[in-house]
Amino acid sequence: MxxxxxxxxxxxxxxxxxxxxxxxxxxxxxxxxxxxxxxxxxxxxxxxxxxxxxxxxSDVIIEDMITEETRMRATSEIRSTFRTIMEDSVKRKANGGLQLGKAFGSVMKLIIDDLSGHKDAMIMLTDISVMDDYLFQHSLNVCIYSTMLGMAHGYNRDELMTLGLGALLHDIGKTQIPLDLLRKSGKLTDDEFSCIKKHAEYGFRILKDEPNIPLIAAHCAFQHHERLNGSGYPRGIEGRDIHDYARWIGLVDSYDAMTTHRVYRKAMLPHQAMEILYTGVDTLYEKSKIELFRDKIAIYPIGVTVTLSTGEAGTVVGLNKLFPHRPIVRILKDEEGQELQAPFDLDLSQKLSVMIAGVNDED
Structure with missing residues (x-):
C-alpha cells in the first residue's frame, strides 16, 4: 500500500x-x-x-501498535469521560464523581500489554485516517507515543502506568475551554490565547484529587507546556523543575500537534515535524529526549512516496532501525519519470551516495 x-x-x-x-x-x-x-x-x-x-x-504490511479492541476501548473511555466533564459540574458530583482512575487504569494496562509486544518497533504515524474531534484522538496518540518512548528509555511497568496516564489525560483541562475557541480556524487574540493556556491549570485541578490517579499524572497535565528555558506556561518554570514525565509528554504533544490535521493547517509529515523540534534542542526540549525520539520514529513512514537525488521515485517499504532516516525504497519510476515494468528495492543504508530529495513530490 x-x-x-x-x-x-x-x-x-x-x-x-x-x-x-x-x-x-x-x-x-x-x-x-x-x-x-x-x-x-x-x-x-x-x-x-x-x-x-x-x-x-501489496506485500507491504503496516502493523498496528495496539489492537483494534484496545483502540475502541480507549477511544470510548476518552470520549465519554471528556464529554461528561464538559457537562455541569454539579451533575457530575451528583452522579458520584468521575472515577477516572478505575476507567483509565484499565485502559492503560491494555495499552502497555499491547505495546510490550512491539518494544523494538519504530513509531509510526498513529491513526491518520480517523474522523474524530482532534482532542480525543490527540490524547490517545500522545499516550501511545509517550509510552513507547518510556519503554525505550527503560521505565518499569509502574512508571509506565503513571507516564501513560499523564499522557492520556494531559489535555483533560481543555474540556473547560469553550468549543468554539478550541475549533477556531483563524489567529487567536491575546485574550483567547490566555484563555486556552488555562487548560493546563484546569487539568491539574480535575486530576489532583482523583482516587487512583497519581499526583505526578496531574502534574503532567499542569506542566506539559512548560519548556526548559522557562518560556512555557502556565508558571514559566524551567529545567529540572519540570517533571521528567512532563518533559517527555511536552515533546510528544508538540510532535503530534504538528503531524495531525488542525482546523488552521494541514498535517505535516514526520520528517518536517522533526526538523522543527530540532530547532528547540536544549532550549525547549532536551537533546537526549529528541535524539531518542528521532531514533525510535519512522521519519519516512512506510508507504510514503519519495523522490531520490538520482531522480528516481518510489515508495518506502521498509525501515532501518539503526538508520531511520535511510529507509528501504521500492523504486517505481526511473529518473525520467517513467513507470518501471520491474520495480526493485533500494536500501538507502547500503547506498550512502543516494539521498531522499523530496516527499510526495515536494521540493
Missing part, C-alpha cells in the same frame, strides 16, 4: 486501510473504491492522508 496526501488521491483508487468514524467504528473498509465525492468528504472531515491499495506494494 501507499500513503498519499489527499490531493494526490484520484477517483478509482482503493483504500489500503480502514477509515474509522468518531466512535471508533469502521466507516470505510479496506479496498473500498474512492469516488470524487468520497475524497471530498474525507477532506471535509480533516483527513489529509490515506493509505491506498497498490498491487506493486
Amino acid at each position: 501507499r500513503l498519499l496526501p489527499l490531493n494526490m488521491v484520484r477517483p478509482g483508487m482503493r483504500l489500503g486501510r480502514k477509515i474509522y468514524n468518531e466512535e471508533g467504528l469502521t466507516l470505510l473498509g479496506e479496498r473500498v473504491e474512492l469516488s470524487q465525492n468520497l475524497i471530498r468528504r474525507l477532506g471535509e472531515h480533516g483527513i489529509d492522508y490515506v493509505y491506498i491499495d497498490d498491487p506493486r506494494t
Whole structure:
C-alpha cells in the first residue's frame, strides 16, 4: 500500500486501510473504491492522508501498535469521560464523581500489554485516517507515543502506568475551554490565547484529587507546556523543575500537534515535524529526549512516496532501525519519470551516495 496526501488521491483508487468514524467504528473498509465525492468528504472531515491499495506494494504490511479492541476501548473511555466533564459540574458530583482512575487504569494496562509486544518497533504515524474531534484522538496518540518512548528509555511497568496516564489525560483541562475557541480556524487574540493556556491549570485541578490517579499524572497535565528555558506556561518554570514525565509528554504533544490535521493547517509529515523540534534542542526540549525520539520514529513512514537525488521515485517499504532516516525504497519510476515494468528495492543504508530529495513530490 501507499500513503498519499489527499490531493494526490484520484477517483478509482482503493483504500489500503480502514477509515474509522468518531466512535471508533469502521466507516470505510479496506479496498473500498474512492469516488470524487468520497475524497471530498474525507477532506471535509480533516483527513489529509490515506493509505491506498497498490498491487506493486501489496506485500507491504503496516502493523498496528495496539489492537483494534484496545483502540475502541480507549477511544470510548476518552470520549465519554471528556464529554461528561464538559457537562455541569454539579451533575457530575451528583452522579458520584468521575472515577477516572478505575476507567483509565484499565485502559492503560491494555495499552502497555499491547505495546510490550512491539518494544523494538519504530513509531509510526498513529491513526491518520480517523474522523474524530482532534482532542480525543490527540490524547490517545500522545499516550501511545509517550509510552513507547518510556519503554525505550527503560521505565518499569509502574512508571509506565503513571507516564501513560499523564499522557492520556494531559489535555483533560481543555474540556473547560469553550468549543468554539478550541475549533477556531483563524489567529487567536491575546485574550483567547490566555484563555486556552488555562487548560493546563484546569487539568491539574480535575486530576489532583482523583482516587487512583497519581499526583505526578496531574502534574503532567499542569506542566506539559512548560519548556526548559522557562518560556512555557502556565508558571514559566524551567529545567529540572519540570517533571521528567512532563518533559517527555511536552515533546510528544508538540510532535503530534504538528503531524495531525488542525482546523488552521494541514498535517505535516514526520520528517518536517522533526526538523522543527530540532530547532528547540536544549532550549525547549532536551537533546537526549529528541535524539531518542528521532531514533525510535519512522521519519519516512512506510508507504510514503519519495523522490531520490538520482531522480528516481518510489515508495518506502521498509525501515532501518539503526538508520531511520535511510529507509528501504521500492523504486517505481526511473529518473525520467517513467513507470518501471520491474520495480526493485533500494536500501538507502547500503547506498550512502543516494539521498531522499523530496516527499510526495515536494521540493
